[in-house]
Amino acid sequence: xxxxxxxxxxxxxxxxxxxxxxxxxxxxxxxxxxxxxxxxxxxxxxxxxxxxxxxxxxxxxxxxxxxxxxxxxxxxxxxxxxxxxxxxxxxxxxxxxxxxxxxxxxxxxxxxxx
Amino acid sequence: xxxxxxxxxxxxxxxxxxxxxxxxxxxxxxxxxxxxxxxxxxxxxxxxxxxxxxxxxxxxxxxxxxxxxxxxxxxxxxxxxxxxxxxxxxxxxxxxxxxxxxxxxxxxxxx
Numbered sequence: 250x251x252x253x254x255x256x257x258x259x260x261x262x263x264x265x266x267x268x269x270x271x272x273x274x275x276x277x278x279x280x281x282x283x284x285x286x287x288x289x290x291x292x293x294x295x296x297x298x299x300x301x302x303x304x305x306x307x308x309x310x311x312x313x314x315x316x317x318x319x320x321x322x323x324x325x326x327x328x329x330x331x332x333x334x335x336x337x338x339x340x341x342x343x344x345x346x347x348x349x350x351x352x353x354x355x356x357x358x359x360x361x362x363x
Numbered sequence: 364x365x366x367x368x369x370x371x372x373x374x375x376x377x378x379x380x381x382x383x384x385x386x387x388x389x390x391x392x393x394x395x396x397x398x399x400x401x402x403x404x405x406x407x408x409x410x411x412x413x414x415x416x417x418x419x420x421x422x423x424x425x426x427x428x429x430x431x432x433x434x435x436x437x438x439x440x441x442x443x444x445x446x447x448x449x450x451x452x453x454x455x456x457x458x459x460x461x462x463x464x465x466x467x468x469x470x471x472x473x474x
Contacts, residue, residue: 280460291367291451291464292406299460307461339405350394350455352462354405 251276255340255355262330263363270325270358272340280343280350281323282307283315285336286357292339298323330362365390367454369465377473379441384468386435386452394455395435397426399448400467406451410437442472 253274262268274281282297284307294307298317312334314326323342327334337359341352366389376382386395397409410419412428412435419426423446425438435452453464 282462289466291466293464294462297460305460308463351408351411352396352406356405
């Protein structure tokens with residue numbers, strides 16, 4: 250089954266404790282991206298990756314890191330989480346075709362930073 | 364900076380009625396997407412609109428794109444309760460892969 254898998258689904262942590270949210274896709278997509286969703290703000294893009302070793306900043310990259318060492322994986326790293334990073338995070342992957350670039354989203358990770 | 368605005372942000376409607384959600388954006392683009400999100404769930408792709416005048420329909424939903432007016436609409440025909448969800452439009456800059464979402468429209472369809 251084609252899917253984007255995020256882990257963990259829920260995460261509670263404390264300020265300053267490094268964490269990683271994993272994202273993996275099994276569709277051989279070149280494009281992957283991370284978003285955070287906050288009430289009243291919609292989804293905001295954090296980082297995206299066009300292919301292995303190619304990443305770029307989205308609209309809200311501060312406080313986040315990413316890496317793309319393999320095509321299928323695109324982890325999101327918070328080196329020193331702060332309470333303002335409490336949010337719902339989504340990973341997505343896509344492949345551009347003549348019909349457009351439909352995103353496939355993971356199930357989301359609800360992060361709380363205390 | 365690309366801005367995407369949806370209206371209304373909240374919409375309560377009766378079953379059987381028609382309504383339109385609007386998505387305005389601030390810069391040149393010919394790639395617009397609509398997504399649906401059910402409460403507590405992830406996002407699901409509804410439509411991909413790639414050119415001026417593009418129109419796509421799926422069941423009771425129809426989406427259109429006017430790139431000159433920088434406007435997309437999502438029209439709901441004869442609403443049913445199952446359409447209750449939050450709907451997002453997203454615009455992709457022509458020059459790259461950055462994707463900007465609107466705030467979302469929370470639709471509630473009442474019996």
